[in-house]
Amino acid sequence: MxxxxxxxxxxxxxxxxxxxxxxxxxxxxxxxxxxxxxxxxxxxxxxxxxxxxxxxxxxxxxxxxxxxxxxxxxxxxxxxxxxxxxxxxxxxxxxxxxxxxxxxxxxxxxxxxxxxxxxxxxxxxxxxxxxxxxxxxxxxxxxxxxxxxxxxYLSLTFQALLICCIGVGLAESSASLASIAGWIAIGIAGFLAFSAKPTSGVALPIFVTGLLAVTGRLKWRMLMIAAGVSGLAMLIQIFTIDGSIGAFIRHMRNGAELADELAVGHTLVESxxxxxxxxxxxxxxxxxxxxxxxxxxxxxxxxxxxxxxxxxxxxxxxxxxxxxxxxxxxxxxxxxxxxxxxxxxxxxxxxxxxxxxxxxxxxxxxxxxxxxxxxxxxxxxxxxxxxxxxxxxxxxxxxxxxxxxxxxxxxxxxxxxxxxxxxxxxxxxxxxxxxxxxxxxxxxxxHPYRQTAPLSESTSAAHFGGSGSTLLLTQDFAAYIGTLRSMAGIGGFRVRDPVIDLTGHYPGALFAIGAKPVGEAWLVGGYSGSDHVGERILESVSCVTLATAWILSEPAGLRHLSPDILDRSGIDIARDYETVGTLESPTGTYPDTYKQQFLRPNRAPLDAVAACKVARAATQQKAQ
Incomplete structure (x- = not known):
């Protein structure tokens, strides 16, 4: 020594x-x-x-x-x-x-x-x-x-865990202002973790309960504060978003089924x-x-x-x-x-x-x-x-x-x-x-995520249609957004018009022009179940929305979705759409660029709605 x-x-x-x-x-x-x-x-x-x-x-x-x-x-x-x-x-x-x-x-x-x-x-x-x-x-x-x-969802999960750590540091077996604040924080953390990623929301209470039990701070009357806060927040969210507990269960089950069918490894067993x-x-x-x-x-x-x-x-x-x-x-x-x-x-x-x-x-x-x-x-x-x-x-x-x-x-x-x-x-x-x-x-x-150059080379201003934001991007990314926005404007596109994204990997293009994505925030491509899941999602969209929806496609892209997923909704791209313009996508993750097409519906909305209903009725009849 x-x-x-x-x-x-x-x-x-x-x-x-x-x-x-x-x-x-x-x-x-x-x-x-x-x-x-x-x-x-x-x-x-x-x-x-x-x-x-x-x-x-x-x-x-x-x-x-x-x-x-x-x-x-x-x-x-x-x-x-x-x-x-x-x-x-x-x-x-x-x-x-x-x-x-x-x-x-x-x-x-x-x-x-x-x-x-x-x-x-x-x-x-x-x-x-x-x-x-x-x-x-x-x-x-x-x-x-x-x-x-x-x-x-990952940042929210992490922030929920941080709030939980704050709660664990304050919570005691007895009631005091600091202790009650700690138990409330634990309850909020559980709610946020489940909202972000239910699997983490299930794991967190198990770990917290184990810690508090080992340290002698687990008292049921205090635990009920955390459970009550978390449960109340969950109920408010359920009735605000889903309308009922039954609808919440259906939505969760449907989401789990889609994740399973997409085959990306999100199932409970694989977790x-x-x-x-x-x-x-x-x-x-x-x-x-x-x-x-x-x-x-x-x-x-x-x-x-x-x-x-x-x-x-x-x-x-x-x-x-x-x-x-x-x-x-x-x-x-x-x-x-x-x-x-x-x-x-x-x-x-x-x-x-x-x-x-x-x-x-x-x-x-x-x-x-x-x-x-x-x-x-x-x-x-x-x-x-x-x-x-x-x-x-x-x-x-x-x-x-x-x-x-x-x-x-x-x-x-x-x-x-x-x-x-x-x-x-x-x-x-x-x-x-x-x-x-x-x-x-x-x-x-x-090495910014799926971008072509360091952030220091992001010097070109790009304006985002829906949010009104301006970001500094690399020249190729800024040019792509500018071209897409200009093309959409000339073609008659308006902010919040619905757009079906068939690229499979460019949902950010829709946000850049202020579009309303159809079906999901991201119709994910590139997985074995992508087309089937995309088809199911679009089938749940109203015919009225689909009747006025534009399409962004990338026919030769590595993650593109097949246009056949629109068949059950009575849509044939070749017949029912016209090309407003084409452009080359920035490379991003991939070494090569791919040609994208921005398509406008050319049918009368009432005709499109009628065709959609007929196609879905035929699909249901076949299923029976």
Whole structure:
């Protein structure tokens, strides 16, 4: 063990370096968030993001489905007048501020049994929470390490988990103002999680109940507060959206059946898995090195000696300077992204577990109580609750919620007496998580989701018809939107006219021109069941809507839907539509561009309605 006779100079120097590291990293964290907000006016994804915006802007246009995230975010969309940049910025700020609050509530919980109860609201506690919260912004690049900041069902799921963490930090077995607020937060979190992704909404209560039972805070009268809040919110949503509980059940069942028929891996049976991940040699070395770095700095902070503490403070300050240099792009790291790169954040969890064990054996002041162990396990498994139900690999998806591994490490490594000036062992955890988050986010902004160039090359203004928004896009994307809008206007298209999207992957084009998507916010193509599901969805649309619907098609596209799915609704594209214009789609995900056609109905609406009814009657007769 490193030991040196304590000196006032050494102690003062160590304290000064620790304070400097906290200040630099906190300022860099604020700068990091400001950078994210500035980039919210750049780029646009025509697939997933278009789907999110179609849902959020007009959730009542579609049959209620499994996820209700569009209804939750719709008031925010209206409040911001449909401005896409503002909607993205709100998503960033909501996520970041909830993460800060979640970390502060954890620190409050950890310090409650000591005289350090006020640490969570001290400058040290707030600064630590701000730095640690930066790893929560990983949700903005989702599981692919690519920039996608628009609110979605995944961001709502993550925000629900953050609210749950706040509630867990406040909830007690007895009634008090803070405790009741905590139980209410848990109830709200359950409702939001279920609204975003029902599979996560089912997993979350199980994890929360287990945590509170182990820590002795589970009391039925308090639990009823959370259950009552969640249940009341669900009932309000059901009767507002579906009209009745029976209709809600039908809609959920129909949504599950469509997901099953689409064959994308969203079924309940397919959700019950853990999955595996593979790291190459370089990735394993990086994981081991990051784990060792955090572990060493925490260990040095716990040693009884000025030299050890001074070394840790110096190294932490150096990491803080590194984080600032990365944020302001003074330096950059080469980043060769691979599919499971996000699991590098497991280093924080590994360091927490190994450090806790080593410090326990070494006789440090750290004491692993049942409360801390339960909290650590709870945070460690929250990424699974986040990923549960996804059709992607759970380790890849769960890495977007790596912030909870940061919280798990904090729960394991916090000193027994968490008082102002004594939280230095936690700063390396927060700073390392921050550095990793900046590296990942920089990669995301240079490789935005399904776009052709870094965000820095998004310099051409593109105007969106329905929302009135303006975004800066790459020249090819901006030209595509401008051409499509001009073509639609010349052809007589008006904002909110219905459009059937047969491209299978360009729902964002419909949002760009202010169209009302027919059937679903995204008629997904490219899966074995896409045509069958598209046919079923269009059969549920009224004949009146279909009679006036335009069509955007991509006949040779890799994910296009067959025009035959319109047969049962009495529509023949060759006979009943005329081409307003053709244009080339931007490449986006694909190496090649594909010709798209924008088609206008040429039949009288009454004739189209009559043909639709005849075709559907014939289909029903055959089915009988």
């Amino acid at each position: 490193l030991t040196l006779a304590p000196s006032r100079f050494g102690q003062r120097l160590t304290a000064a370096l620790e304070r400097l590291a906290l200040i630099i990293s906190a300022v860099a964290a604020v700068g990091f968030v400001v950078t994210l907000l500035q980039n919210c006016s750049l780029g646009y994804d025509f697939s997933d993001e278009g789907y999110y915006l179609n849902w959020i802007s007009g959730p009542s246009d579609f049959t209620p489905s499994i996820s209700r995230f569009g209804y939750v975010y719709h008031p925010l969309y209206l409040m911001l007048d449909g401005n896409i940049s503002s909607l993205r910025r709100a998503n960033v700020l909501i996520t970041f501020l909830l993460a800060v609050a979640a970390c502060m509530c954890l620190l409050r919980r950890l310090a409650m049994e000591t005289e350090g109860f006020s640490f969570w609201r001290s400058a040290d506690g707030i600064g630590l929470s701000i730095v640690a919260a930066c790893s929560a912004t990983l949700i903005l690049i989702l599981a692919s390490s690519q920039w996608l900041p628009t609110p979605s 019950m898995r853990v999955g595996t991940f593979h790291l190459d040699l370089k990735e394993k070395i990086a994981l081991a090195a990051t784990t060792a770095t955090v572990l060493l700095l925490v260990w040095l902070n716990y040693l009884e000696g000025c030299a050890a503490n001074l070394i840790a403070a110096t190294a932490t300050a150096a990491l803080a300077v590194l984080s600032a240099a990365l944020v302001w792009q003074i330096i950059s790291f080469p980043f060769d992204y691979r599919i499971y790169q996000g699991v590098q954040f497991l280093a924080l969890l590994f360091a927490g577990v190994l450090g806790c064990v080593a410090l326990q054996i070494g006789g440090s002041t750290l004491r692993l109580t049942r409360e801390r162990a339960a909290l650590a396990v709870f945070f460690a498994v929250l990424p699974y609750a986040f990923a549960f139900g996804s059709n992607l690999n759970y380790w890849r998806t769960g890495a977007a919620a790596a912030f909870f591994w940061t919280l798990a490490a904090i729960a394991l490594l916090a000193p027994a007496k968490l008082v102002p000036g004594q939280g230095r062992s936690l700063l390396p955890v927060a700073v390392v998580a921050f550095v990793m988050a900046v590296v990942f986010m920089r990669h995301g902004m240079t």
